[in-house]
Amino acid sequence: MSILWDRETGVVRQESGMFAGKDQVSLLFPATEILRVACPGIEMEFLPGRDFLHRPGTNRIELVQGSRIPALSDAELHPAGAEARLFPAPGANAIADGLDGRNLRFGSGGFFACHQVEIDYRSTGIDFQPELQPQRNRLPRCRARLARREEPLRITVIGDSISEGNNATAFSGIPPFAPAYPELVRRTLEERFKTAVELQNRAVGGTGCRHALEISDRWLPDTPDLLIIAYGMNDFSHLAPAEFIRTLSAIIDRCRAASPGTEYLIVASMSGNPQWQLTRPGPDAAFAAALREFTAAGPEEIALADVYKVWQKLLARKDFFDLTGNGVNHPNDYGHRVYASVILALLDSDRNYF
Numbered sequence: 001m002s003i004l005w006d007r008e009t010g011v012v013r014q015e016s017g018m019f020a021g022k023d024q025v026s027l028l029f030p031a032t033e034i035l036r037v038a039c040p041g042i043e044m045e046f047l048p049g050r051d052f053l054h055r056p057g058t059n060r061i062e063l064v065q066g067s068r069i070p071a072l073s074d075a076e077l078h079p080a081g082a083e084a085r086l087f088p089a090p091g092a093n094a095i096a097d098g099l100d101g102r103n104l105r106f107g108s109g110g111f112f113a114c115h116q117v118e119i120d121y122r123s124t125g126i127d128f129q130p131e132l133q134p135q136r137n138r139l140p141r142c143r144a145r146l147a148r149r150e151e152p153l154r155i156t157v158i159g160d161s162i163s164e165g166n167n168a169t170a171f172s173g174i175p176p177f178a179p180a181y182p183e184l185v186r187r188t189l190e191e192r193f194k195t196a197v198e199l200q201n202r203a204v205g206g207t208g209c210r211h212a213l214e215i216s217d218r219w220l221p222d223t224p225d226l227l228i229i230a231y232g233m234n235d236f237s238h239l240a241p242a243e244f245i246r247t248l249s250a251i252i253d254r255c256r257a258a259s260p261g262t263e264y265l266i267v268a269s270m271s272g273n274p275q276w277q278l279t280r281p282g283p284d285a286a287f288a289a290a291l292r293e294f295t296a297a298g299p300e301e302i303a304l305a306d307v308y309k310v311w312q313k314l315l316a317r318k319d320f321f322d323l324t325g326n327g328v329n330h331p332n333d334y335g336h337r338v339y340a341s342v343i344l345a346l347l348d349s350d351r352n353y354f
Helices: 140-148 181-193 210-214 216-222 241-258 283-297 307-315 333-347
Strands: 011-017 024-026 031-039 044-046 060-063 117-123 153-159 197-201 226-230 263-267 302-305
Touching: 011 333, 140 153, 140 181, 140 263, 140 333, 153 181, 153 216, 181 197, 181 333, 210 216, 210 241, 216 241, 226 241, 241 263, 241 283, 263 283, 263 333, 283 302, 283 307, 302 333, 307 333
Parallel strands: 153 197, 153 226, 226 263, 263 302
Antiparallel strands: 011 117, 024 060, 031 044, 031 117
C-alpha cells in the first residue's frame, strides 16, 4: 500500500478531492508543485492551466473555465423531484432525511469515484499529527507471531459494509481497482514482515454490532489470532454508547470461550455525512470516547484503531466529499487507505504511516 505521504521528501500521493458544490479543492498541506491530477475512475489525467490552476505555496487547486474535471453543482448534490431516485430503489441517486429537509446525493457503486480526483504534489512540509495513543504493549501475541515469521498470522474481520469493502473501487469493479482496508492491511503486513497473513472477511453490509452475536457461528470457527471488530456506523442512530460497549464485551467474551488465544482490535468508525439524520454529529464522538475508555481499561489483548480521531483531523482540512465513497457513510479509496494506515501504525510500529 502506498503511504499517504512521505515526511522526508514532503511528497503526497493520491490525496483525494472532489469539486462538490464549489470550484476548488483544499489540499492537506500547502504545495510547492502539483505533480499529477487524475481521475482513475474515468481513466483521465488533467493538465495545469487547461483544467486547473494552482498558485505555488497555497493549499488549493481551482477549476478553470471549460475544465474536463468532473464537478457537481449544489443542485446535483441535492437531487429533487423527478431527478431523485431515492434509496433503496434500484439505481438510487439520492437518500432522504437531510437535516435541512433536502435529499442528499447517494451513489452505491462507482459514481463518487468517477467524480473525484487523485492529487500528487510536493508539499511545503508535512505537519499532520494523528495524536494516536501509543499501544506498543497491546496485542503481544500477534506482534510476536509477525516478528517470528514462522507461522501465518490469521485475521478475521467482523463489521458492517465499510469492512465488507463497499465503495472501494475493487468492490465497485472500476479503475483503479483498489482493495478495501482489510485486504490493504493483509497485503502490507505480508510485504513488511515477509510472512503469510491469512484474512477471513466476515463483515456484512447493513449490520450493527448485535449482528455479530447473531452470526457468531460464521466467524467463531476461524479461531483467529486477531479479530478485528469494526462496527458503529449503523449503530450511531439508535444505540447508546453504553449498550454498544456491552455488546462488544459480549462479542469478546464469546470469542474468548471458543478461542482463548485470540487478540482483539476494535475500530472506532469514521463519521458519516454531517447533513444526514442518521449520521448527524454527536453520537460518533460519543462512541469513539466510549471505545477509548473501554480499551484503555482492558487487558493487553485488546487494542483500539482510532480511525475516528484521524478522520476528524482530516476533516479539519478537507471536505467530507473529498473522502466519501457513497455520499453518506462509506469511505472512498483514500478513506480505505486511512483505515488501513491507522491499523498498520498499531501493528507495524517501526514504520511511520503518518
